[in-house]
Amino acid sequence: SDTFIAAVYEHAVILPRAAQETVSPEDALALMNKNMDILEGAIKEAAQQGAHIIVTPEDGIYGWVFTREAIYPYLEDIPDPEVNWIPCTDPTRFAPTPVLERLSCMARNNSIYVVANIGDKKSCNSSDPSCPSDGRYQYNTNVVFDSEGKLVARYHKYNLFMSEEQFNYPKEPEAVTFETHFGKFGIFTCFDILFREPAVVLVSELQVDTVLFPTAWMNVLPFLTAVEFHSAWAMGMRVNFLASNTHNTIMSMTGSGIYAPDGARAYYYNMKTEDGRLLIAELDSHPRLSPASPPAVSWSSYASSVEKCIPDERDFSGLIFYDQFTFTELTKPEGSITICQKDLHCHLSYKMAEKREDEVYVLGAFDGLHVVEGQYYLQICTLLKCKSTDLSTCGQPVETAQTKFDMFSLSGTFGTNYVFPEVLYSDVQLAPGEFEVLNDGRLISKTKPTKPVVTVTLFGRWYEKDHL
Numbered sequence: 001s002d003t004f005i006a007a008v009y010e011h012a013v014i015l016p017r018a019a020q021e022t023v024s025p026e027d028a029l030a031l032m033n034k035n036m037d038i039l040e041g042a043i044k045e046a047a048q049q050g051a052h053i054i055v056t057p058e059d060g061i062y063g064w065v066f067t068r069e070a071i072y073p074y075l076e077d078i079p080d081p082e083v084n085w086i087p088c089t090d091p092t093r094f095a096p097t098p099v100l101e102r103l104s105c106m107a108r109n110n111s112i113y114v115v116a117n118i119g120d121k122k123s124c125n126s127s128d129p130s131c132p133s134d135g136r137y138q139y140n141t142n143v144v145f146d147s148e149g150k151l152v153a154r155y156h157k158y159n160l161f162m163s164e165e166q167f168n169y170p171k172e173p174e175a176v177t178f179e180t181h182f183g184k185f186g187i188f189t190c191f192d193i194l195f196r197e198p199a200v201v202l203v204s205e206l207q208v209d210t211v212l213f214p215t216a217w218m219n220v221l222p223f224l225t226a227v228e229f230h231s232a233w234a235m236g237m238r239v240n241f242l243a244s245n246t247h248n249t250i251m252s253m254t255g256s257g258i259y260a261p262d263g264a265r266a267y268y269y270n271m272k273t274e275d276g277r278l279l280i281a282e283l284d285s286h287p288r289l290s291p292a293s294p295p296a297v298s299w300s301s302y303a304s305s306v307e308k309c310i311p312d313e314r315d316f317s318g319l320i321f322y323d324q325f326t327f328t329e330l331t332k333p334e335g336s337i338t339i340c341q342k343d344l345h346c347h348l349s350y351k352m353a354e355k356r357e358d359e360v361y362v363l364g365a366f367d368g369l370h371v372v373e374g375q376y377y378l379q380i381c382t383l384l385k386c387k388s389t390d391l392s393t394c395g396q397p398v399e400t401a402q403t404k405f406d407m408f409s410l411s412g413t414f415g416t417n418y419v420f421p422e423v424l425y426s427d428v429q430l431a432p433g434e435f436e437v438l439n440d441g442r443l444i445s446k447t448k449p450t451k452p453v454v455t456v457t458l459f460g461r462w463y464e465k466d467h468l
C-alpha cells in the first residue's frame with residue numbers, strides 16, 4: 001500500500017506499590033494484567049479506527065525503578081521470532097508466557113500489529129564467563145506481533161539509560177527489522193536514539209521506512225523534550241517515527257507522536273493531567289519515495305560560505321544541560337549574526353515581529369563531548385529564549401515566550417551529517433509545516449511562524465567522536 005494508518009498510545013502506567021520489593025509471580029501478573037487491560041482498550045479503539053499498527057510505551061506493562069531481583073517475577077523467556085510462533089493459538093509450546101499470550105491475542109483478535117515492551121530472561125551457567133552470578137540475563141525487550149498474533153520481532157535494548165541496574169546489555173547491538181505490506185520497519189528503545197547503533201544503522205544501512213520507538217522519556221528543555229527531539233530525529237533521518245511515551249508528570253514523562261520526515265502528523269504533550277492518549281494518523285508507507293520527501297542535505301554548505309565569525313567581547317558562556325555554550329545576544333529586531341565554538345560556526349538571519357523589552361534571545365554554539373548520563377559528542381547551533389532578561393539565565397529551561405518572529409534562517413559548519421532540526425514554539429508546541437531544511441543546510445521558516453518561538457535548533461550528533 002502507499003499509505004498506512006499508525007497508532008501510538010501514551011499510557012499512564014499503573015506502577016507496582018514498591019518496585020524495590022520482590023513480589024510473587026501471581027502478584028506481578030496481576031499488575032501487568034491491569035496495565036494490559038488499559039492497553040487492550042487502546043488497541044481495540046485503534047483497530048476500530050482502521051490502524052494497521054499500534055506502539056505502546058517502554059515500561060508500559062510493569063513500570064520502572066526495579067532492582068534486578070524485584071523485576072524477575074515480571075520476566076518471561078521470549079523465544080527468537082525465527083521459531084514462527086503464535087502464542088495466542090499455541091500457548092503451551094514454550095515455558096508459560098502469559099504476557100506474550102495475551103499480547104498475541106490482542107493483535108490477533110483485533111487484526112492489528114502490536115508493539116509492546118516487556119522483560120526477557122535467559123538462563124546461563126558458568127560455561128559462559130559473562131554469565132551474571134544469579135545465573136540469568138535480563139533484558140529490556142520490545143516485541144512485535146503481526147495481525148495474526150505471530151511474534152515477528154524481538155529487540156533487546158542496547159543503550160540502557162544510567163545502566164538500568166535491573167537489566168543486562170546484549171553482547172552485540174541487534175538491528176531488528178521486519179517487512180510488511182505497508183513498508184519495512186525497524187525498532188529500538190528510548191536512550192538508543194542518541195547513539196549510532198542500532199538506530200542509525202537501521203535507517204542508513206538497512207533502509208527502514210518506519211521506526212517503532214517505545215520510550216519512557218523524561219523531558220529536558222531546551223533540546224531534549226520528547227516531542228521536539230523525536231520529531232527532529234524523524235526529519236533529520238528522513239523516516240517515519242512512531243514514538244509512544246509513558247505518561248507520568250512527576251517524572252516529566254509525556255510526549256508521544258506520529259512523525260513523518262516533513263513534520264508531525266499527530267502529537268501529545270500534557271503536563272496538566274495524568275491522562276493517557278491514543279494518537280492515530282496516516283503515513284506514507286515508503287516516505288523516501290514520496291514527492292514530499294526532503295532532499296539530501298549538505299549540512300555545512302551555507303554556513304561555510306558566509307563570513308567567518310570573529311570573537312566579540314560581548315560573547316559570553318552559559319550552561320545548557322551541563323554543556324558550556326558560547327552565546328551572543330540578539331540585540332536588534334532583525335539582523336544576521338554568527339557565533340563560534342571550536343570548529344562550529346553558527347549563523348542566524350532573523351526578523352522579529354517586534355523586539356520586546358521583557359524577553360531576551362541568544363544565538364548559541366556548542367562543539368564538544370556531553371558527559372552527563374552517558375557520553376555523546378554534540379555539535380549544536382541554537383536560537384533560544386533566555387529564562388529572564390538577565391543573561392546569566394540563558395540556557396535554563398523555558399516553556400513560554402511571547403516574541404513572534406517574521407522569519408528565521410539558522411545554519412552551521414557541521415562536521416557530521418547527522419543533524420536534527422528542532423523548532424519549538426511557546427507551551428511546548430511543534431511547528432509542523434512551518435519550517436524546512438534546504439539542501440545547503442539552512443533551517444528556515446517557510447511561512448511567517450504562527451506562534452512565539454522558544455527555540456530553533458540544529459542538534460548535531462558526531463558519533464565517530466564519542467570515543468576519541
Ligand SMILES: NC(=O)CCCC[C@@H]1SC[C@@H]2NC(=O)N[C@@H]21
Nearest residue numbers: 161190191216217218219220224
Ligand atoms: N528510558 C530511557 O532510556 C530514558 C532516556 C531518555 C532521557 C533523555 S536522553 C538524556 C536526557 N536526560 C533525561 O533525563 N531525559 C533525556
